[in-house]
Amino acid sequence: MGENWRKEYLRSLPAVDAVVTVYKRTHNGGTYPHTLLVQAVQEVVEQLRQQVLTSREEKDLLAVGLGTDEVAVRVATWLSQIEQPSLRRVINATGTVLHTNLGRAPLALAATEAMAQASRYCNLEMDLVQGTRGSRHAHVEKLLMQLTGAEAACVVNNNAAAVLLALNTLAAGKKVIVSRGELVEIGGSFRIPDVMAAGGAHLVEVGTTNKTHLDDYRRAVDEDTALLLKVHTSNYKVVGFTATVKMAEMVKLGQEVGLPVMEDIGSGLLLDLARYGLEKEPLVAERISAGVDVLTVSGDKLLGGPQAGIIVGKRVFVEQIKKNQLMRALRPDKVTLAALEATLRIYLTGHPLQQIPVLAMLSMSADTLRQRANMLAQSIRERAEGKLTVDVREDVSFVGGGAMPLTQLPTTVVAIRPTQVALQEYVERLRTGTPALVGRVQDDWLLLDPRTIRDTEEEEVILCLM
Numbered sequence: 001m002g003e004n005w006r007k008e009y010l011r012s013l014p015a016v017d018a019v020v021t022v023y024k025r026t027h028n029g030g031t032y033p034h035t036l037l038v039q040a041v042q043e044v045v046e047q048l049r050q051q052v053l054t055s056r057e058e059k060d061l062l063a064v065g066l067g068t069d070e071v072a073v074r075v076a077t078w079l080s081q082i083e084q085p086s087l088r089r090v091i092n093a094t095g096t097v098l099h100t101n102l103g104r105a106p107l108a109l110a111a112t113e114a115m116a117q118a119s120r121y122c123n124l125e126m127d128l129v130q131g132t133r134g135s136r137h138a139h140v141e142k143l144l145m146q147l148t149g150a151e152a153a154c155v156v157n158n159n160a161a162a163v164l165l166a167l168n169t170l171a172a173g174k175k176v177i178v179s180r181g182e183l184v185e186i187g188g189s190f191r192i193p194d195v196m197a198a199g200g201a202h203l204v205e206v207g208t209t210n211k212t213h214l215d216d217y218r219r220a221v222d223e224d225t226a227l228l229l230k231v232h233t234s235n236y237k238v239v240g241f242t243a244t245v246k247m248a249e250m251v252k253l254g255q256e257v258g259l260p261v262m263e264d265i266g267s268g269l270l271l272d273l274a275r276y277g278l279e280k281e282p283l284v285a286e287r288i289s290a291g292v293d294v295l296t297v298s299g300d301k302l303l304g305g306p307q308a309g310i311i312v313g314k315r316v317f318v319e320q321i322k323k324n325q326l327m328r329a330l331r332p333d334k335v336t337l338a339a340l341e342a343t344l345r346i347y348l349t350g351h352p353l354q355q356i357p358v359l360a361m362l363s364m365s366a367d368t369l370r371q372r373a374n375m376l377a378q379s380i381r382e383r384a385e386g387k388l389t390v391d392v393r394e395d396v397s398f399v400g401g402g403a404m405p406l407t408q409l410p411t412t413v414v415a416i417r418p419t420q421v422a423l424q425e426y427v428e429r430l431r432t433g434t435p436a437l438v439g440r441v442q443d444d445w446l447l448l449d450p451r452t453i454r455d456t457e458e459e460e461v462i463l464c465l466m
Contacts, residue, residue, distance in 0.1 A: 005058040013048060014068040016041045022072040032079055040078045044071060091457050091464070093439040095411060095449030097361045098401025102438065104300040104307070105401075106357045108346055111305065111339040118338035137322065139337050143344040144312055147270055149288045150295070152318035154311050155340065156330040160195060162296040162309030163264050167199035167227070169324045170260060170294070170317065174226030176201040179212035179244070183231070192231055192264075201227070211243040214253060221257050228254050232265040232282060251291035260293040260317055267401075268297035268310060270347055276363040278399070279407045284312065293317050301401045304358035305343035306336045361451050362399065366410050372450040372458075373412035379462055380414065388465065391415040397451045415445040416465065430464055437464040 019041045024030045030037060048066060055061050065071070090102050098104045107115075118124075127134035137154045144153035156162050167176065176196060183192050183205065196203050204225070206216035217228060228250055247263065254261040269281045281302065287295050294317050299308030309330075311321055321327070332340075346355045353359050377392045384390065393415055396408040416439075418426040427446055430437040440447045453461060 005061075006052060006055070009052045009058075009061055009066065010049065012066045013045055013052075014066070014071055016045065018068050019045070019071050019075060022068050023075050026069075026072060027076065036082075037075070037079070040075045040082075041071070044074045044078055048074075088434070088436055090436040090438055091461060092452040093437060093448040093461065095395070095397035095413065095440060095447070095451050096400035097358055097397065097452055098301055098399060099452075100401055105304045107306060107339055108304065108343055108356050110346060110350075110355065111342040114338040114342035115335040118334045122334055122338070124334045124337070136331065136334075136337060140341050140344060143341065143348060144310065147344060147347055148284045148295075148312050150312035150314075150318075152313065152315040154318055154322050154327075155299075155332050155337065156309040156311070156327070157332050157336070158307050159264070159266060159296055159298040159309040161330040162311050163192075163195050164199045165309075165324055165326050165330055166262060166294050166296060166311060166317075166321055167196055167201045167229075168326055169321045170262065171226035172200035174201065175204045175222070175224045176227045176229050177204045177206055177217055177220045177225060178229040178231065179207045179216070180205045181207060181209045181212055181244070212245060213243060214245050214249050217245065217250070217253055218257070221259065225257075225259060228259050228261045230261070230263040232263065232267075247287055247290040247292055251293075254293070260314075261291075262294040262296070262313075263287060263292050264296045266298055267301040267404075268299060268303035270303060271352060271359065273302075273359070273362055277407070277409055278362060279404050281404060288312065294321075299340055299343075302358065302362075302399075303343070304352075304356040306339040308332055308336055308340055310340075357454070362409070364451055366412075369410075369450055370412040372453075373414050376448070376450060376453075376458055376461070377414045379458075380416070380465060383462060383466060387418065387420055389417045389419060391445075395447060395449070397449055409451070411449055411451050413440075414448040414450070416448065417445050433464055435460060435464070437461060 016038060020034075020037055023037065023041070032040075048064070048071070051064060052061060065073075092099055092102050092106075094102075123134070125134050125136050126132075140155055141153045144150060156165055178192070193203050202224075204220050206212060206220045230245075230247065230250060247261075250261050265282050265284070265287060267281055269283055270285070272283060274280050284295065284297060292313060294311065294313040297303065297310045297312075299305040299310055303310075311318060343356065346352050353363050373392050377390050380388060381390045391414075393413060395411055395413040397411040398409070399407050417423060423441070423444060423446065427439070427441060430439070430446075440449070448461065
């Protein structure tokens with residue numbers, strides 16, 4: 001007897017065709033395809049069915065409308081939500097510049113414009129001068145060679161793919177020697193040993209977690225060895241009693257034993273940012289100058305471009321990599337290449353510290369940040385009408401994206417606490433708004449860091465907060 005109420009509620013669920021009829025009558029016939037409308041009704045009714053089945057007591061369902069008209073209203077909401085894009089614009093107020101969850105590097109204006117142009121027909125694989133088939137790598141190879149000093153270059157869809165492709169080309173079925181202290185795990189649980197295995201290479205670990213010497217590599221070389229590999233530990237640091245082998249030493253050893261030397265440095269830094277308070281990171285050109293044979297880097301980290309895996313180095317090895325059959329599966333599309341080309345041109349002919357957002361954010365002065373935070377806080381106070389408590393305080397920003405883990409950049413943040421709703425509810429409303437606004441919650445305050453808020457977004461931030 002105690003479950004009779006549940007059966008009654010289940011019997012009360014309206015028929016699909018009845019809801020479809022009501023929806024069309026109340027929405028001027030409806031503008032959605034009939035099949036989509038039927039799907040919407042079916043899903044809404046099933047959601048209500050599950051709610052009835054999982055409710056513990058009848059009182060849990062008293063406020064749930066099961067009438068045909070009420071279900072039709074739910075269907076209208078379902079249909080309006082399906083029109084909203086899943087990928088939405090977010091204002092990043094966290095202070096983490098390369099925020100992986102928010103898409104890492106925001107692109108330069110020139111890059112977004114180039115993507116729009118390339119989204120139409122374009123000369124992706126056509127030499128317009130000769131009127132013959134061309135190579136998609138040609139659009140960025142010369143720029144990469146000029147910026148890094150490399151003999152050749154090619155691009156794939158991300159850096160993990162670059163490492164995979166290079167290892168598969170140069171060392172499939174052979175041994176690759178790498179320091180035990182460099183077997184890193186990168187985002188999404190992708191580990192260097194697993195990437196090596198997927199590429200068909202056999203891992204040979206040398207040294208210890210904190211110390212690896214040149215002789216460790218030398219002793220491990222045998223007739224089955226194909227490659228010497230270094231991996232820059234960009235997302236963590238081993239400090240204290242440590243020792244690593246410099247690239248120049250690795251190159252010399254490679255020449256002695258007749259093996260190519262490859263390195264993955266990840267972040268893809270083209271400019272030295274140490275004078276802006278950032279820790280020293282290897283520059284791509286420095287590694288090429290040191291003689292590395294193959295170098296892999298990311299496009300969407302400190303380089304400030306789109307997601308891409310960039311391979312630069314000696315022509316004899318890069319040309320082999322280009323011819324690997326996996327290249328077709330890993331190659332970048334036209335809009336990625338357009339964005340990367342535009343970004344690289346800024347380095348070559350423009351003003352990268354001003355035009356590339358990542359570099360502009362990382363090099364922003366403490367005085368500028370303090371001034372922006374104070375102005376933003378004042379504007380919020382003037383328009384909040386007592387609904388928000390607003391403070392300004394010193395804090396730190398982060399590089400993010402698995403780069404420069406020890407760097408904490410001084411900043412000034414705007415600290416906000418709502419006076420009429422719970423902080424968690426307020427933060428959720430901001431996160432689900434249009435545009436979405438994401439800050440950093442700390443000690444029961446919402447912190448907004450102007451380092452990652454563009455000048456053009458400040459008015460939108462204020463509107464979101466109200």
